[in-house]
Amino acid sequence: MKAKIIVGVVVVAVGIVLGAVNFIESNVEYMDFAAAQRANKKAQVKGTWVKDQATSFDPEKVQFSFFMKDDADRTVKVVLQGAKPNNFEIAESVVAKGRFSGEEFHATEVLTKCPSKYEGDAEAVKKSL
Amino acid sequence: MLIGHIGAVIVKIAFLSALAAAFLYYRVHREQSNRLLGFARTSYHLAAMSFMTSATIFLYLILTHRFQYTYVWNHSSTDLPLPLLISTFYAGQEGSFTLWALYAAVIGVFLMHYSSRKDYEPEVMSIYSLVLSFLFLMLVVKNPFTLIWESFPNDLLRNGPIPPGLTNYVMIDEAKGVWAQYPVEGKGLNALLQNYWMVIHPQILFIGFSSMTVPYAHAVAGLMKRDYNSWIRVATPWSVFGAMVLGTGIILGGYWAYETLGWGGFWGWDPVENSSLIPWLLCVASIHTTLTQRKSGAFVKTNFVLSLLTFITVLYSTFLTRSGVLGDTSVHSFVDPGMWVYWLLLGFIALFATIGFGLLFIRMKEMPKIPVEHSLLSREFALFLGAFALSFVALFVVIGTSSPIITSILKGKASAVEMMYYVKTNLPLGIAITFLSGLGQLLWWQHSKAGTILKSMAVPTGLALATTFLVLLMGSEEFLILLFTFCSAFSLFANLQVGYGVFMGNPKFVGGSIAHIGIAVMCLGFVTSERYDDKATVSLERDKSVEALGYQLTYVGYKALDRDRYAFNIEVAKGDVRRTVAPSMHFTEQSTLRHPDLVNFINKDFYVSPVSVEQPSKGEEQSLTLQKGGVAAVGNLKITFVDFDFNNFEKGAMLEGRNFVINVKLEVAEDGRKKPLTVQMRNDGAGNEFVPATYLAGDGSSYEFNLVRMMPDRDERSRSKVEITVALPVDVLTKQKGETLVIEASVKPMINLVWIGTVALVVGFCLTILRRGSEARLKSSSSVEE
Incomplete structure (x- = not known):
């Protein structure tokens, strides 16, 4: 009986520690470009796509790059490992997840935040009359 | 009306x-x-x-x-x-x-x-x-x-x-x-939903969700009736049915993601996937602990808790995915349904948790206390640990999926966990679960002798070691992954050994072994296809053969499936084998949807996901400013700005703020042949839109004309100017380069194990339903099996 309780307690303790450590580690922090560059670790940066600067796609390396302005108004070139994200053109804001490499922000993922559906729907309903 | x-x-x-x-x-x-x-x-x-x-x-x-x-x-x-x-x-x-x-x-x-x-x-x-x-x-x-x-x-x-x-x-x-x-x-x-999976998958999932209510209703009923044992016998066939249907739904969803949505794998730990996995895990855990209660009467409270939680997590998952609370942290778009739904769902959870757990708390004191008699080396204890590990997986998945809520409370900013969280937390538990699902079958109820167990473990252990060695030949891997491989293989062979014995005795009782075999085979498939896969990003120029991952790939052109959906045909050749894959892309107004395609070989899948298609680049652009009547040369074209075409009707429209159109008339002369050309500006009240015009030259190349600016002179109309751009035809060099298709190709070894395992799992569940169903039909006076 005693052995079972010890086994149980150890298993639960290990489980909780494992879960907590991983949870904290895998929750990438939000910061602006300046902080992300200082911290030199994986970060999430929220901002907007700077439309009047060129975007490009490199089919050899499969990299999509664009310029992004963060909330502190700093513009940085973001290089995404992958193709252009969905809804990129119509996104109100974007969140890039990655880390700095020199002056470029190398993103592994770019999430797009789209305008509220209701506004889009009101437009769409007028079109389909 | x-x-x-x-x-x-x-x-x-x-x-x-x-x-x-x-x-x-x-x-x-x-x-x-x-x-x-x-x-x-x-x-x-x-x-x-x-x-x-x-x-x-x-x-x-x-x-x-x-x-x-x-x-x-x-x-x-x-x-x-x-x-x-x-x-x-x-x-x-x-x-x-x-x-x-x-x-x-x-x-x-x-x-x-x-x-x-x-x-x-x-x-x-x-x-x-x-x-x-x-x-x-x-x-x-x-x-x-x-x-x-x-x-x-x-x-x-x-x-x-x-x-x-x-x-x-x-x-x-x-x-x-x-x-x-x-x-x-x-x-x-929604274009993402336009395929045959949409017809069948949600149906199965919702039948599964609906049947998860039944064990909850039985647990509460048991508490109401002060019947702490026989409710299990009544509820079990439904739990197994729910687990089977929901499990099938989950795996079909995985196959949908793999085969059509192009997530690359069959599981992305996405909130929507997780939301059906959580209740499934708890339901499966409860199926195992109720088994112990049937045998020895133990785990009375555990069984109530698990059966209640199965349904509560269905509600909680629905809350996560339907209330808009996860916001933009997932690839799935969650439409904000309004505060009503949010509070109603929270109200549901509170109400049904209160009914279930409140009643459990009230009845707790009068429940029979069954002394735990089994030893560490007993099937009961293995079942308990297994169910415990399953519940822990469910807990980790709940926490991970709730991450946006947790982080927004703790840090004020919602963020989702990365996929690694799920892998890292669940891998050790997966090792424990697969090992126990083998060991538990070899153990006896109450107590087993160490010697007997070791003897019965010998064959499965040997075969599992051999399997692990075979997997190791495919390449080195992390220790934990190899341990997981070993435990999965151990479970497979242990269950084969036990299942064979059971089958010889009473074929009706073989359901459990077959289900475990299914899970073990699936786990082996996860390791080989996800850990030993090969990936490459390849640029395929049209009609040029490229070698990748040991295959010769040739992009032979695209075919329009409908207005905005295109299939890209790629020939895949290896030795004598020659197949065609046709991944497709769907260009909608908002986004590009990419659908993969695959070749299924017996021992692997060759999986192709489109990334982008690069058209030959446009030629250079030349900018011109022309005064009325003025001529400029572009290549061997001579371009004249003739006049604005802005009649009184359009002027009236402009003054009244309605939509209006201004035409700019040009004349293009090539080798003395003159052709009129009109570029246009449209105003729809919100802004200006320029409509380009294309000029087709005598040699077949095309020039695109676009309006940039109009500079009318009110006093002297002949001094009016326009600025236009002319895009030159692509030069000979870029034309030769042709269109290029970029794909991500991967080889997924032994992925068929996942699907074979799925079939075995469903068969195992079916047999178990039949067995437990007929047991529930026999009205036995005793609630505890002898």
């Missing part, structure tokens, strides 16, 4: 009848007499029948394209083929709740007959009807029959005379002259 109004009223009737059924059944339970039983049954049947009627009306509106209804307009269109049109029924929030409630209502009819034979009807059905009434309440609040002018009053409601010839309108208030115009075409089904 519109037919939709009738539908909405019937939903309300269904809600009230279900509530009445819950109350009447509860009275039957309290009075311990059948005085009200007939009324209770009638109420339930009325609720179920009304709801089926309203669902039929809903389907009718979809099939007849009634775009007067917001839901129909929002999710369907006239060009959808029939199966997809039917599937728009559950493409949106209101519709999927309707489908869930519909299945729950139908399952309830069977449950009523089942539980009346088991002497459980009043309690089970009162709880079940209460759950059902809450599902109906969701649809009273979030009415699927909302009219489109109620959703968009500012855009659709009109006042005054109806323009002649208009047919798509409804008179709303004759006296005040208020009428509404409604759309003649719907927005259509």
Whole structure:
């Protein structure tokens, strides 16, 4: 009986520690470009796509790059490992997840935040009359 | 009165009848007499029948394209083929709740007959009807029959005379002259959902979700009746049925993601996937712990807790994915359904958790205390640990999926966990679970002798070591992955060994072994296909063969599947084997959807995901500023700015702020041949839009003309200027480069193991349902098996 309780307690303790450590580690922090560059670790940066600067796609390396302005108004070139994200053109804001490499922000993922559906729907309903 | 109004009223009737059924059944339970039983049954049947009627009306509106209804307009269109049109029924929030409630209502009819034979009807059905009434309440609040002018009053409601010839309108208030115009075409089904998986997958998932209510209802019924043992026997066939259906749904969803959505793998730890995995894990855990209670009477409370939690997590998962609380942190887009749904769902969780756990707390003291008699080396203990590990997986997945909520409370900013979280936390548990699912089968109830176990473990261990060695030959891997491989293989062989023995004794009892074999084979498939896969990004220039991952790949051109969907044909060759894959891309207004394609070999999949298609780059652009009558040369073209074309009608329109158009007339001369060309500026009130014009030269190359700026001179019209750009045809060099398709190719070894394992799992579940079903039919006086 005693052995079972010890086994149980150890298993639960290990489980909780494992879960907590991983949870904290895998929750990438939000910061602006300046902080992300200082911290030199994986970060999430929220901002907007700077439309009047060129975007490009490199089919050899499969990299999509664009310029992004963060909330502190700093513009940085973001290089995404992958193709252009969905809804990129119509996104109100974007969140890039990655880390700095020199002056470029190398993103592994770019999430797009789209305008509220209701506004889009009101437009769409007028079109389909 | 519109037919939709009738539908909405019937939903309300269904809600009230279900509530009445819950109350009447509860009275039957309290009075311990059948005085009200007939009324209770009638109420339930009325609720179920009304709801089926309203669902039929809903389907009718979809099939007849009634775009007067917001839901129909929002999710369907006239060009959808029939199966997809039917599937728009559950493409949106209101519709999927309707489908869930519909299945729950139908399952309830069977449950009523089942539980009346088991002497459980009043309690089970009162709880079940209460759950059902809450599902109906969701649809009273979030009415699927909302009219489109109620959703968009500012855009659709009109006042005054109806323009002649208009047919798509409804008179709303004759006296005040208020009428509404409604759309003649719907927005259509989300492109991501337009495939055959959409027809079958949600159906299975919702049958699974609906049946998860049944173990909850039985657990509460057991507590109400102070029957702490035999409820298990009654509930088990349903739990196993729910686990089988939901499990099938989850795996089909995985296959959908793999084969059509192009997530690269079959599992992305996405909230929507997780939301069905969590209740499934708890349900499976409860199936295991109830087994112990059947044998020894232990785990009475654990079984209540797990059965209650199975349903509570269904509600919690629904809350996560349906309330908009996860926001933008997932690839799935969660439409914000409004605060009502948010609070209702939270209310559900609170209510059903309070009923279940409150009653459990009250009854706790009087529950029989069964002394734990089994040793560490007993099947009971292995089952307990296994169920414990399964619950821990469920807990980790709950925490991970809730990360946006947790982080927004703790840090004020919602963020999702990365996929690695799930892998890292669940891998050790997966190792434990697979090992226990093998060991548990080798152990005896109560106690086993160490020597006997070691002897029976010898063969499976040896074979598992050999398998691990074979896997190791494919390449080195992390220790934990190899351990997982070993444990999965151990479980496979241990269950084969035990299953063979059981099959020789009583084939009816072999379900458990087969299900475990299925899980073990799936786990081996996960390791080989996800850990030993090979990936490469390849640029395929048209008609040029490229070698990648040992295959010769040639992109041979694309084919339009419809207006904005293209299939890209790629020839895949290796030795004598020659196949064609056709991944496709769907270019919608907002985004590009990429659908993979694959070649399924016996021992691997060759999987191709399109990334982008690069057209030959446009030629250089030349910018010109021309005065009226002036000529400029571009290549061997001579371009003249003739005049603006801006007549009085358009001027009037501009002054009144209506839409207007200004044309700029040009003349293009090539080798003395002159051709007029017009570029245009349109103003639609919101802004200017320039319409380009294309000039086709004598050699077949095309020049694109675009307007940049107009500089009219009011005093001296001949001094007016325009600025235009001319895009030159692509030069010979880039033309030769041709279009290039970029793909991501991967080889996934032994992925068929995942699908084979799935089939075994389902077969195992089916056999178990048959066995437990016939057990539940035998009315045994003793609630504990001998």
